[in-house]
Amino acid sequence: MRPFTSFRPAKNSILFGIVFISALLLPAAAAFADFIAPQSGGGTPNAEAIRSLYLWIFGLGCVVFFGVGGLLIWTVLKYRSSKGAVAVRVHGNNRLEIGWTVGAALLLVLISVITFLKLDQIKNPPNSSASGLSTPKNVAVASGPAKPSLPPNGRSLNIDVNGQQYLWRYTYADTDTNNLNNVFSYEQMVVPTDTTVSLSIRALDVQHSWWIPELGGKFDAVPGYTNYTWFKISEPGVYKGQCAELCGRNHASMIASVKAVSPDQFELWYAGQKAAILAAEKEGAAARNKLIAKDAAALKAAPKSEPPAAAAPVAAADGKKIFVAGVPATGALSCGSCHTLGAAGTKAAVGPNLDVVLKGQSAAMIKASTLYPNKVISKGYAANIMPANYGTSLTKAQLDALVQYIDEAVNGK
Ligand code: HEC
Numbered sequence: 108m109r110p111f112t113s114f115r116p117a118k119n120s121i122l123f124g125i126v127f128i129s130a131l132l133l134p135a136a137a138a139f140a141d142f143i144a145p146q147s148g149g150g151t152p153n154a155e156a157i158r159s160l161y162l163w164i165f166g167l168g169c170v171v172f173f174g175v176g177g178l179l180i181w182t183v184l185k186y187r188s189s190k191g192a193v194a195v196r197v198h199g200n201n202r203l204e205i206g207w208t209v210g211a212a213l214l215l216v217l218i219s220v221i222t223f224l225k226l227d228q229i230k231n232p233p234n235s236s237a238s239g240l241s242t243p244k245n246v247a248v249a250s251g252p253a254k255p256s257l258p259p260n261g262r263s264l265n266i267d268v269n270g271q272q273y274l275w276r277y278t279y280a281d282t283d284t285n286n287l288n289n290v291f292s293y294e295q296m297v298v299p300t301d302t303t304v305s306l307s308i309r310a311l312d313v314q315h316s317w318w319i320p321e322l323g324g325k326f327d328a329v330p331g332y333t334n335y336t337w338f339k340i341s342e343p344g345v346y347k348g349q350c351a352e353l354c355g356r357n358h359a360s361m362i363a364s365v366k367a368v369s370p371d372q373f374e375l376w377y378a379g380q381k382a383a384i385l386a387a388e389k390e391g392a393a394a395r396n397k398l399i400a401k402d403a404a405a406l407k408a409a410p411k412s413e414p415p416a417a418a419a420p421v422a423a424a425d426g427k428k429i430f431v432a433g434v435p436a437t438g439a440l441s442c443g444s445c446h447t448l449g450a451a452g453t454k455a456a457v458g459p460n461l462d463v464v465l466k467g468q469s470a471a472m473i474k475a476s477t478l479y480p481n482k483v484i485s486k487g488y489a490a491n492i493m494p495a496n497y498g499t500s501l502t503k504a505q506l507d508a509l510v511q512y513i514d515e516a517v518n519g520k
């Protein structure tokens with residue numbers, strides 16, 4: 108066996124491993140984006156305060172680290188044992204002990220003071236600058252369950268940030284109370300420079316996390332809860348980020364960016380976006396009307412073979428007729444096309460067999476199930492198959508006659 112003295116630890120291979128793994132990180136620019144401190148960019152004061160606070164504490168940490176480490180090394184070298192020397196035995200040293208206790212306490216006080224000084228700049232947004240977006244779009248935020256911290260004058264451009272598998276939706280606050288006509292965008296948020304932008308961060312489905320590293324800390328997007336943050340960018344540019352909470356299969360593609368442009372360019376973008384949304388809505392409405400007109404024309408053309416009575420509303424509310432044939436003119440589908448009912452002679456099985464499921468049920472229950480089919484879903488059947496339009500496609504008299512007919516057919520008189 109070889110003596111231990113010739114055993115050499117695999118120092119070189121450990122060193123090589125560390126260098127190799129570090130080298131692997133090199134292509135990942137993000138890993139070195141800001142090697143020491145958190146990123147900050149665009150001149151937003153909160154991110155700058157986070158970064159400078161970090162650097163302050165890091166600096167103090169370095170002083171402690173090198174101070175203590177240096178003293179240790181110096182002591183080890185200076186007082187290393189030498190042949191024949193007899194060690195002095197020391198029992199306590201009041202001056203030293205008080206010194207390092209008070210010194211450490213002072214350091215903690217210093218860190219707290221710096222932190223609280225910076226915290227104000229991190230949490231509380233300043234007013235928009237005079238060169239920022241002017242009213243009326245630079246709006247105050249409507250009150251919610253909790254309120255974002257607003258600038259002293261209460262005015263900010265508020266954007267609702269909504270995380271959804273797998274994209275971010277931004278809805279811009281405006282000055283009217285209609286929430287349906289607001290400008291929105293996905294993935295890229297466009298904001299004016301020199302303007303305080305307050306964000307209300309929410310999620311639609313699962314938890315996400317809003318994070319544009321250069322614009323400050325990350326904020327969780329939680330369903331049913333709103334988080335608030337802000338930024339105020341002074342330099343135009345595109346600031347990139349990514350959903351920072353594993354939210355599902357396509358989490359990695361849930362990217363986000365904030366594009367800061369001059370207030371004038373922002374106004375242009377905003378107007379363009381508004382026009383595009385309006386145009387799309389108009390187009391949608393036109394397509395919808397076309398379909399409705401086509402349906403109506405088909406209905407008018409079809410009943411040639413049917414008696415004209417079918418096109419006109421059923422004159423006397425005839426329960427059985429409605430059950431079997433529906434009311435084509437108003438879009439009430441025939442119940443018999445989906446349900447079996449012995450008395451009516453229908454045998455369809457799309458929905459439950461009414462002879463079976465309605466046995467012993469009240470007329471009120473039958474009426475409720477007809478009007479609101481999705482309130483209670485029959486076991487083994489899916490929601491949204493039975494039409495939910497009978498409240499409008501049948502008149503009250505027709506509905507009552509139908510319910511009475513089914514009740515009598517199933518439960519006798
Ligand atoms: C397009 C198919 C369809 C048509 C048309 C339809 N239904 Fe249904 N119906 C279903 C399905 C599917 C269910 C089960 C799912 C649910 O409860 O919504 C159901 C459920 C019901 C129930 C509840 C049964 C239970 O288990 O308690 C009643 C009552 C009912 N339908 C009555 C009617 C009447 C009356 C009409 C006509 C006015 C009608 N349905 C038209 C498909 C249809």
Ligand SMILES: [Cu+2]
Pocket residue numbers: 270271272273314315316350351352353354358361
């Ligand atoms: Cu996500």
